[in-house]
Amino acid sequence: xxxxxxxxxxxxxxxxxxxxxxxxxxxxxxxxxxxxxxxxxxxxxxxxxxxxxxxxxxxxxxxxxxxxxxxxxxxxxxxxxxxxxxxxxxxxxxxxxxxxxxxxxxxxxxxxxxxxxxxxxxxxxxxxxxxxxxxxxxxxxxxxxxxxxxxxxxxxxxxxxxxxxxxxxxxxxxxxxxxxxxxxxxxxxxxxxxxxxxxxxxxxxxxxxxxxxxxxxxxxxxxxxxxxxxxxxxxxxxxxxxxxxxxxxxxxxxxxxxxxxxxxxxxxxxxxxxxxxxxxxxxxxxxxxxxxxxxxxxxxxxxxxxxxxxxxxxxxxxxxxxxxxxxxxxxxxxxxxxxxxxxxxxxxxxxxxxxxxxxxxxxxxxxxxxxxxxxxxxxxxxx
Amino acid sequence: xxxxxxxxxxxxxxxxxxxxxxxxxxxxxxxxxxxxxxxxxxxxxxxxxxxxxxxxxxxxxxxxxxxxxxxxxxxxxxxxxxxxxxxxxxxxxxxxxxxxxxxxxxxxxxxxxxxxxxxxxxxxxxxxxxxxxxxxxxxxxxxxxxxxxxxxxxxxxxxxxxxxxxxxxxxxxxxxxxxxxxxxxxxxxxxxxxxxxxxxxxxxxxxxxxxxxxxxxxxxxxxxxxxxxxxxxxxxxxxxxxxxxxxxxxxxxxxxxxxxxxxxxx
Numbered sequence: 001x002x003x004x005x006x007x008x009x010x011x012x013x014x015x016x017x018x019x020x021x022x023x024x025x026x027x028x029x030x031x032x033x034x035x036x037x038x039x040x041x042x043x044x045x046x047x048x049x050x051x052x053x054x055x056x057x058x059x060x061x062x063x064x065x066x067x068x069x070x071x072x073x074x075x076x077x078x079x080x081x082x083x084x085x086x087x088x089x090x091x092x093x094x095x096x097x098x099x100x101x102x103x104x105x106x107x108x109x110x111x112x113x114x115x116x117x118x119x120x121x122x123x124x125x126x127x128x129x130x131x132x133x134x135x136x137x138x139x140x141x142x143x144x145x146x147x148x149x150x151x152x153x154x155x156x157x158x159x160x161x162x163x164x165x166x167x168x169x170x171x172x173x174x175x176x177x178x179x180x181x182x183x184x185x186x187x188x189x190x191x192x193x194x195x196x197x198x199x200x201x202x203x204x205x206x207x208x209x210x211x212x213x214x215x216x217x218x219x220x221x222x223x224x225x226x227x228x229x230x231x232x233x234x235x236x237x238x239x240x241x242x243x244x245x246x247x248x249x250x251x252x253x254x255x256x257x258x259x260x261x262x263x264x265x266x267x268x269x270x271x272x273x274x275x276x277x278x279x280x281x282x283x284x285x286x287x288x289x290x291x292x293x294x295x296x297x298x299x300x301x302x303x304x305x306x307x308x309x310x311x312x313x314x315x316x317x318x319x320x321x322x323x324x325x326x327x328x329x330x331x332x333x334x335x336x337x338x339x340x341x342x343x344x345x346x347x348x349x350x351x352x353x354x355x356x357x358x359x360x361x362x363x364x365x366x367x368x369x370x371x372x373x374x375x376x377x378x379x380x381x382x383x
Numbered sequence: 384x385x386x387x388x389x390x391x392x393x394x395x396x397x398x399x400x401x402x403x404x405x406x407x408x409x410x411x412x413x414x415x416x417x418x419x420x421x422x423x424x425x426x427x428x429x430x431x432x433x434x435x436x437x438x439x440x441x442x443x444x445x446x447x448x449x450x451x452x453x454x455x456x457x458x459x460x461x462x463x464x465x466x467x468x469x470x471x472x473x474x475x476x477x478x479x480x481x482x483x484x485x486x487x488x489x490x491x492x493x494x495x496x497x498x499x500x501x502x503x504x505x506x507x508x509x510x511x512x513x514x515x516x517x518x519x520x521x522x523x524x525x526x527x528x529x530x531x532x533x534x535x536x537x538x539x540x541x542x543x544x545x546x547x548x549x550x551x552x553x554x555x556x557x558x559x560x561x562x563x564x565x566x567x568x569x570x571x572x573x574x575x576x577x578x579x580x581x582x583x584x585x586x587x588x589x590x591x592x593x594x595x596x597x598x599x600x601x602x603x604x605x606x607x608x609x610x611x612x613x614x615x616x617x618x619x620x621x622x623x624x625x626x627x628x629x630x631x632x633x634x635x636x637x638x639x640x641x642x643x644x645x646x647x648x649x
Contacts, residue, residue: 036509036547037470040500072470072548074495077509103579107515111507112524348483348529 242342277331
């Protein structure tokens, strides 16, 4: 295609309004393309709106729309609104334009009032938040109770359990989490040792690094780091998986077939998490100790041999068991919270996003609270 | 042949489409040509897997063909996604594809609002007109998509597709998933909008009732190309076994009573 004077042509399309003096008074002559795309060009609507102001003020104006090359409903709406939503006394249009404006006129209704909440309703909404919280608690308790019943069922007939799902989840939650937990653990070990080394060197207490690093990493940091990483990684994934199943009616389909979602979806994930979480914790602890050991060798001249031989004396083995026990609880909590929020997702995109966010926040909070509880309960163990 | 005229709204020339999955290649279209003149309501029919929806997606520029040219309104299809695309092509997706986070009014107003040129009151007015043009009551404006019935979802989606008055409208299975009454009502709506707004419509459907009731023209896809194009009566005379099976089987005879009588006039 050739381009005959693109500037002139595009200038012709600009929607325009000019007031001209005719024999029987002022005539508003309209030209150009009065369609949404053209009207949306920068500045066009503002300029037109100012020109149309004259039309709003002068009721006796004669309107001539015949110069409009193209008119769509947006353009017609602008014109109709300019007329104050009533037909002007003098009007000249092409038949097609008239039907278009007639259609706009027919369907132009005052905006329905958006339902607004009164003060009383807002007060009630406050109560609703509380009710939702109890709702969550009830649902969660219900799910845990169902899980307990399902576990009994599993114990009675362990061969019929969903073991394939369990092993699949062990792989997805556990194996694929190994690189990231190792990396984070190692970096934390390096950073901690580096910072403590600055202090210990001043007091010449280089060897204390083994006690401090070992105790901190094995008793607290290892389980916590692993749990937070897994909550962010797999807790959100669990919520999203189950949530999408809700959105696509898969959960209902399972129920219709007589398959309990808690038995097939929640239990395998809870079991997999309970198995995997202590293993990831050990892995994270190992990575953190490795990072710390290498840094200690480099900064403090504490050899890896010394670290490895001093560690069993510095940190009692009960600390390790405490870490493993905590991890089982953390893992189960993350799985349960993830499943809980997944099962509550409503079939729309916003709810899915909200559920996933809430799941991660809630599971990390739950892990921290549980950890505090452990710290209080087991303050006499291993110290 | 009319398919080679250049003033067609949609012009497809020498189209090759290849699907690749698991290392294997499937040739879907081989040197396919199709032209859709202004004002027609063209139905694409063909067996499952004959690439009907793929052609719609290629017209929309959502997929790029292996070879060949797809021109829409005189422009290459892949240039379609630029600013103001909603004023050139409207698409009614099979399941509506309404934004579930927006209410009905905001869904319809969305393309217009994204231009960031008009005041909110005007955008609302335009959206409300469109809402009622598709036969919905103004009181539905603040409902969420999750609260709508299947027929209403399609109507809202149609209103959204038409909000900027595009000259070309694409429909993917417009009556799928609707009960017969809603399907009939929706067909009537599409038909009146087609004539009233002077739209060019490309439709993919498996439903013979819808096909006969709406189409002014039919293009049959078979053997990786467009087998035949014409009015439903013309197409049915084609001796190809697919055509015979598709139109003149049991279902076809039942649906033929609906045949659009004014189709020759368009």
